[in-house]
Amino acid sequence: MPYLWLKAVHVAAVLLFIGGLFAQTFALAAAQRGDAATTAPLARWDRLVTVPAMLLVWVTGATIAVEAGWFTSPWLWAKLAFVLALTGLHGIQSGKLRRLRGGDLPSSPISVLRVAGFIAAAIASIAVLVVAKPF
Amino acid sequence: MPQAPRMQQPAPSPAAAEERAQIRRLRLASFVEATTLLVLVFVAVPLKHLFDYPLAVRLMGPVHGAAFVAYAWSLVTTVSGGGWSRGEIARLGLAAFIPFGGFLNAGLLRRKRAALAAPTGARA
Numbered sequence: 001m002p003y004l005w006l007k008a009v010h011v012a013a014v015l016l017f018i019g020g021l022f023a024q025t026f027a028l029a030a031a032q033r034g035d036a037a038t039t040a041p042l043a044r045w046d047r048l049v050t051v052p053a054m055l056l057v058w059v060t061g062a063t064i065a066v067e068a069g070w071f072t073s074p075w076l077w078a079k080l081a082f083v084l085a086l087t088g089l090h091g092i093q094s095g096k097l098r099r100l101r102g103g104d105l106p107s108s109p110i111s112v113l114r115v116a117g118f119i120a121a122a123i124a125s126i127a128v129l130v131v132a133k134p135f
Numbered sequence: 136m137p138q139a140p141r142m143q144q145p146a147p148s149p150a151a152a153e154e155r156a157q158i159r160r161l162r163l164a165s166f167v168e169a170t171t172l173l174v175l176v177f178v179a180v181p182l183k184h185l186f187d188y189p190l191a192v193r194l195m196g197p198v199h200g201a202a203f204v205a206y207a208w209s210l211v212t213t214v215s216g217g218g219w220s221r222g223e224i225a226r227l228g229l230a231a232f233i234p235f236g237g238f239l240n241a242g243l244l245r246r247k248r249a250a251l252a253a254p255t256g257a258r259a
Contacts, residue, residue: 087208088211091208092211092212094215095212095214099215102150
């Protein structure tokens with residue numbers, strides 16, 4: 001696939017994944033306040049859109065990095081650390097939401113602003129790293 | 136001749152059904168991850184080094200990479216739902232790095248699913 005098409009698919013998948021991740025964070029906050037049932041449509045959206053988008057992010061991102069020979073660049077490894085953290089966060093929040101929908105009480109409630117702030121900071125860092133390639 | 140009344144199994148709760156579905160997805164991800172690792176290590180890599188045919192590694196590398204990410208994400212999602220010991224989590228995590236390891240997960244995951252189907256709802 002030509003580079004520009006690959007990059008276009010990658011950016012589109014990133015936007016869908018991050019949108020889903022923010023929605024999931026706020027849904028988790030709602031579920032912790034006892035509104036777990038209303039998060040069922042989000043779980044469906046997550047399974048049909050956000051998770052496939054996340055996998056597409058990894059596949060297209062790895063393909064671009066291999067084609068361009070970027071795996072020797074430190075900026076890419078810094079970016080990968082942020083992507084790994086966001087992927088892990090999505091997995092943890094998915095499990096917590098499933099547990100809350102099952103009727104469990106939140107054992108350690110998340111601070112929604114703190115988590116959303118982390119996602120925003122990670123995305124900003126990723127954008128700077130991939131565009132400016134500072135090191 | 137009168138027939139004996141059939142015992143009705145109690146339907147699993149929606150929460151247990153969702154956990155069972157999640158474990159089924161993890162089993163599938165584990166199987167795919169293990170299979171792609173075997174193809175990569177025992178087919179693609181020998182083809183590259185013994186027969187000078189690098190295309191197989193170029194194809195299987197990203198396929199296994201995607202399968203690995205899908206398995207890792209499924210594992211995090213499943214254990215974040217609770218009910219898993221540290222030993223079980225470590226075992227499931229290590230299995231991704233060992234050839235045939237993913238196939239060894241099948242027994243543990245089958246037992247966890249069966250425990251969720253038990254009438255008491257107790258988890259293994």
